[in-house]
Amino acid sequence: xxxxxxxxxxxxxxxxxxxxxxxxxxxxxxxxxxxxxxxxxxxxxxxxxxxxxxxxxxxxxxxxxxxxxxxxxxxxxxxxxxxxxxxxxxxxxxxxxxxxxxxxxxxxxxxxxxxxxxxxxxxxxxxxxxxxxxxxxxxx
Amino acid sequence: xxxxxxxxxxxxxxxxxxxxxxxxxxxxxxxxxxxxxxxxxxxxxxxxxxxxxxxxxxxxxxxxxxxxxxxxxxxxxxxxxxxxxxxxxxxxxxxxxxxxxxxxxxxxxxxxxxxxxxxxxxxxxxxxxxxxxxxxxxxxxxxxxxxxxxxxxxxxxxxxxxxxxxxxxxxxxxxxxxxxxxxxxxxxxxxxxxxxxxxxxxxxxxxxxxxxxxxxxxxxxxxxx
Numbered sequence: 001x002x003x004x005x006x007x008x009x010x011x012x013x014x015x016x017x018x019x020x021x022x023x024x025x026x027x028x029x030x031x032x033x034x035x036x037x038x039x040x041x042x043x044x045x046x047x048x049x050x051x052x053x054x055x056x057x058x059x060x061x062x063x064x065x066x067x068x069x070x071x072x073x074x075x076x077x078x079x080x081x082x083x084x085x086x087x088x089x090x091x092x093x094x095x096x097x098x099x100x101x102x103x104x105x106x107x108x109x110x111x112x113x114x115x116x117x118x119x120x121x122x123x124x125x126x127x128x129x130x131x132x133x134x135x136x137x138x139x140x
Numbered sequence: 141x142x143x144x145x146x147x148x149x150x151x152x153x154x155x156x157x158x159x160x161x162x163x164x165x166x167x168x169x170x171x172x173x174x175x176x177x178x179x180x181x182x183x184x185x186x187x188x189x190x191x192x193x194x195x196x197x198x199x200x201x202x203x204x205x206x207x208x209x210x211x212x213x214x215x216x217x218x219x220x221x222x223x224x225x226x227x228x229x230x231x232x233x234x235x236x237x238x239x240x241x242x243x244x245x246x247x248x249x250x251x252x253x254x255x256x257x258x259x260x261x262x263x264x265x266x267x268x269x270x271x272x273x274x275x276x277x278x279x280x281x282x283x284x285x286x287x288x289x290x291x292x293x294x295x296x297x298x299x300x301x302x303x304x305x306x307x308x309x310x311x312x313x314x315x316x317x318x319x320x321x322x323x324x325x326x327x328x329x330x331x332x333x334x335x336x337x338x339x340x341x342x343x344x345x346x347x348x349x350x351x352x353x354x355x356x357x358x359x360x361x362x363x364x365x
Binding site for chain 1: 193194195196215216217218220221224225228229241243244247248251
């Protein structure tokens with residue numbers, strides 16, 4: 001599969017490494033040239049496109065039009081939202097996965113496409129749910 | 141009306157003051173409390189410290205009862221996200237977002253969010269001042285897809301019908317001012333010398349429009365009486 005990742009931070013780097021090991025084709029869009037270079041050195045692969053992943057032209061250059069999956073994992077919810085908006089406009093209809101910090105923002109992502117909903121991952125929410133389960137287990 | 145403005149930069153503050161002066165209820169949200177200084181001492185509205193892309197902050201700011209929502213932070217992405225929250229979660233009817241990047245403006249309008257692009261408008265205004273263009277770019281709509289131009293009816297064109305100057309898909313005469321009277325013309329409305337006409341013109345027809353009214357010096361005033 002061809003997986004396009006927007007955001008070459010910690011999540012993006014580890015994800016890329018794992019996906020490459022599984023023999024997927026991966027392109028990572030990262031704004032900071034320094035981060036992109038560090039990642040390529042670490043992975044010993046030419047996988048990055050340096051640029052703003054919220055710019056439709058940069059995403060086009062990175063190959064969004066033939067992506068099977070687009071992962072929006074920058075640290076900012078608003079940037080991830082725009083990545084998804086651009087991906088959803090593509091004719092190839094890539095599956096979209098987005099990271100959100102503010103769990104309240106999940107609803108906005110989920111409202112974008114009722115037929116093929118965006119998968120939204122909020123680590124805040126995951127931790128919160130586990131904590132709640134723990135609290136419930138303790139009190140019962 | 142109750143307006144909620146996200147972003148208290150120069151534009152946000154100026155807009156807040158305008159709406160406040162017109163006796164609307166205005167609430168301004170900004171992350172930086174120091175930004176509210178721009179509102180001056182006479183501002184009668186409310187301010188809320190917080191980010192505009194947070195449901196709770198917007199709810200606390202009265203988004204649930206707002207008639208209009210304006211996103212003018214300095215981040216395009218933040219503006220579109222705030223606008224989507226206003227649209228999807230608070231069902232606010234009138235939503236305007238400022239977007240600096242013109243291609244993205246188009247995309248957001250498809251989502252039902254009105255956008256204003258200061259980049260395009262600013263560049264055109266500067267060009268028109270620079271080239272002493274005879275029209276008023278402030279009336280341009282939508283990223284240069286159509287422009288509103290004005291011209292004065294010369295003696296030679298007097299007595300002709302509006303239809304003679306219209307070109308389907310390219311030029312439409314939208315309004316005529318005769319002295320202090322402004323009206324929307326019919327096809328057979330007759331033009332008089334000295335009338336000021338205001339036309340909606342496609343970009344490829346601008347020179348055609350200039351030729352049609354060649355003998356007249358086009359004017360750059362707004363169609364208000």
